[in-house]
Amino acid sequence: MKFSVVFLMVFMLVCYGCASSPIEYGQKDAVSAADKTRLEQEEALKRKAEEARIAEENLTKARQEKERLLQEKIGTAPLTDIYFDYDSYAIRSDDLSRLKEIGDWLKLNKDIPIILEGHCDERGTIEYNLALGQKRAEVVRNHLANVGVEEKRVKVISYGKEMPADHGHTEEAWAKNRRVHFAFDRQRGVNR
Amino acid sequence: MTRLRLVFILLFLGLAATTVQAKVYLDVYGKSYKKITIAVPGLKSEKADKLRTDMSGLLSQDLDMSGFFIVAPDSLFDRELSNEGIEKQNIQFTNWRSIGVELLCKGRLLEKDGELSLEAYLYDTFEGSTILAKRYRAKPEEWRRMIHRLADDILLAVTGEKGIMGSRVIFVGGGSRNKDVYTASIDGTGVKRVTSFRNITVSPSISPDGRYLAYTSYKEGKPNLFIMDLETGKDVYAERDEGMKLGTAWTGKSTLGYAKTSGKFSTIYTVDPTSGKKKAILTKEGILTSPSFSPDGTKMAFVSDMYGTPQIFIRYLSSGEIKRLTYSGNYNTSPSFSPKGDLIAFVAKVGGSFEICTMSIDGSNQRVLTSGGINDSPQFSPCGRYIIYSSKKGSRYAVYVMLYNGENKRVLKFTNSDEEQPKFVP
Numbered sequence A: 001m002k003f004s005v006v007f008l009m010v011f012m013l014v015c016y017g018c019a020s021s022p023i024e025y026g027q028k029d030a031v032s033a034a035d036k037t038r039l040e041q042e043e044a045l046k047r048k049a050e051e052a053r054i055a056e057e058n059l060t061k062a063r064q065e066k067e068r069l070l071q072e073k074i075g076t077a078p079l080t081d082i083y084f085d086y087d088s089y090a091i092r093s094d095d096l097s098r099l100k101e102i103g104d105w106l107k108l109n110k111d112i113p114i115i116l117e118g119h120c121d122e123r124g125t126i127e128y129n130l131a132l133g134q135k136r137a138e139v140v141r142n143h144l145a146n147v148g149v150e151e152k153r154v155k156v157i158s159y160g161k162e163m164p165a166d167h168g169h170t171e172e173a174w175a176k177n178r179r180v181h182f183a184f185d186r187q188r189g190v191n192r
Numbered sequence B: 001m002t003r004l005r006l007v008f009i010l011l012f013l014g015l016a017a018t019t020v021q022a023k024v025y026l027d028v029y030g031k032s033y034k035k036i037t038i039a040v041p042g043l044k045s046e047k048a049d050k051l052r053t054d055m056s057g058l059l060s061q062d063l064d065m066s067g068f069f070i071v072a073p074d075s076l077f078d079r080e081l082s083n084e085g086i087e088k089q090n091i092q093f094t095n096w097r098s099i100g101v102e103l104l105c106k107g108r109l110l111e112k113d114g115e116l117s118l119e120a121y122l123y124d125t126f127e128g129s130t131i132l133a134k135r136y137r138a139k140p141e142e143w144r145r146m147i148h149r150l151a152d153d154i155l156l157a158v159t160g161e162k163g164i165m166g167s168r169v170i171f172v173g174g175g176s177r178n179k180d181v182y183t184a185s186i187d188g189t190g191v192k193r194v195t196s197f198r199n200i201t202v203s204p205s206i207s208p209d210g211r212y213l214a215y216t217s218y219k220e221g222k223p224n225l226f227i228m229d230l231e232t233g234k235d236v237y238a239e240r241d242e243g244m245k246l247g248t249a250w251t252g253k254s255t256l257g258y259a260k261t262s263g264k265f266s267t268i269y270t271v272d273p274t275s276g277k278k279k280a281i282l283t284k285e286g287i288l289t290s291p292s293f294s295p296d297g298t299k300m301a302f303v304s305d306m307y308g309t310p311q312i313f314i315r316y317l318s319s320g321e322i323k324r325l326t327y328s329g330n331y332n333t334s335p336s337f338s339p340k341g342d343l344i345a346f347v348a349k350v351g352g353s354f355e356i357c358t359m360s361i362d363g364s365n366q367r368v369l370t371s372g373g374i375n376d377s378p379q380f381s382p383c384g385r386y387i388i389y390s391s392k393k394g395s396r397y398a399v400y401v402m403l404y405n406g407e408n409k410r411v412l413k414f415t416n417s418d419e420e421q422p423k424f425v426p
Helices: A002-020 A025-030 A033-075 A093-108 A126-146 A171-177 A186-191 B015-019 B055-066 B079-083 B093-098 B140-159
Strands: A114-119 A154-160 A179-184 B036-039 B069-071 B103-112 B115-124 B129-138 B168-175 B178-185 B201-206 B212-217 B224-229 B234-239 B244-251 B255-262 B265-272 B277-285 B288-293 B299-304 B311-316 B322-324 B332-337 B343-350 B353-360 B374-380 B386-393 B396-403 B410-412 B419-424
Touching: A033 A179, A093 A126, A114 A126, A126 A154, A126 A179, A126 B201, A126 B244, A126 B255, A126 B288, A126 B332, A126 B374, B055 B069, B055 B103, B055 B140, B079 B093, B103 B140, B115 B140, B129 B140, B140 B178, B168 B201, B178 B201, B201 B244, B201 B419, B212 B244, B212 B255, B224 B244, B244 B288, B255 B288, B265 B288, B265 B299, B277 B288, B277 B299, B299 B332, B311 B332, B332 B374, B343 B374, B353 B386, B374 B419, B386 B419, B396 B419
Parallel strands: A114 A154, B036 B069, B036 B103, B288 B332, B353 B374
Antiparallel strands: A114 A179, B103 B115, B115 B129, B168 B178, B168 B419, B201 B212, B212 B224, B224 B234, B244 B255, B255 B265, B265 B277, B288 B299, B299 B311, B311 B322, B332 B343, B343 B353, B374 B386, B386 B396, B396 B410
16 A cells, blocks of 8 residues: 555656656756655665565465465365264264374375364254364364374364354254364465 | 433322232242233323334333233223223223223323423222332433333332343344344343454353453454453453363352363363453363352352263362262253252253253252253343243244243344344343
């Protein structure tokens, strides 16, 4: 914002200078030393603003590129949701091999920080479900830690029943909602 | 309350003598009671009501919500009854008795110097006696509060205790990922948004001294617990440790009890935002949540899954002794003490639904008060006669209030979106 205003002012001054210079050609020497230094300062300011803009642009580009690469990598990940029984935070035995697979992938892709989101179905109270979601996410983190994924890479957030995957009110919908979802920690991933 | 200049004047000097023995018409704590039929024929006013208010409509609504009255429909009154005067000497009590009206509320509304003045009377049609005679004054725009005052006074005169019609309620309103804290009058008007985070915000509660608001919000990306000073609107305490932090129970003037679930253990803490002093009072493996303190501060009810399913326990704070209160069913949560300390309201899974229940503080006398749906967050009114809660039937959460025995359920409407976790504002 600030830069653009300065930039515009400088630009207008330069235009004014260009337009008037042929007429004032003969009087060039008459331009005072003070005016000259002022113009030079403005030029310098303009250059700086331009440099800053380019640097910013490059940074954004780099960030976008990084994000794209991470996204691409995540696309190859076996990060599917882990489902739970009603009012339970125990991993189902048939999910153990899948957690191992996820753990192995995470170990291969150490640059990817993960958020484990714990979710519940709509049945039960808001408060208890928020605590239950925390437990579900933590139990997945513990299992990943057991297969060698560093705990500090993995953030845990419970959403209780606040963000259902399926808004229905059937057994099927509830089963889909009792889950731990793997999310990519965008902020930590890009800024590292 | 202070803004409203409600002045009441005893119109009859002799009134004190006739009503001082305050005949209790309803023993609300008895096993059963019969509703009283009350008539509220339109309030008389000398000039046409400029505000186009429906004062007798609101009064009827209040009396209906109280759960102690059947409000006689206007269609019962013939012209003679409708046009009758409001003073005792003008009333044909036998005519009212003949249509089954037991109590009769009459009033005259005057507007003078930009102020409303309501002269109200409550008569017992069987004895032909005056139970209540009061004059209320209010600014025209505050007519609703004036009517609520009258309704609460009628309840006081008839049941020996004030009603809840002048109360304010705090709740969470809004849709998915966009929930904020609101307060409103119990009649659904005066809705104020207290927070505007446009994120998930849950479990709001106001300290008994009215100064602090505790809530858990995802406004910083993860669920953190905050205590806001309502005078300044600024957070004065924040708990940002990893894990789920939830607290809606206050004890003493301004001490918040909250539960944190993180890692292998859960802990219940108390914190005083004035001093910032934090104390761990209970740590257990698994889940601990929803602490509620007895009014005398000696006991704490809480939820733990130490035996595999969520159950309610009570802890005697001086001895540290813990007793399990709930044994039936595999899901008992959200305990909340009554203001007299004799009952605990809670949520139990009954069949496929989640019901509001009450029990004695030793776990006996469990009663199921609702039927069907997902009911949540029960809380007693400050007088102890009502329970406010949220209920989900289908896709929508709404706030309800009922008598503590489960009768007279009424839905409260504030905003047009989901409304959850209601509490009375202290």
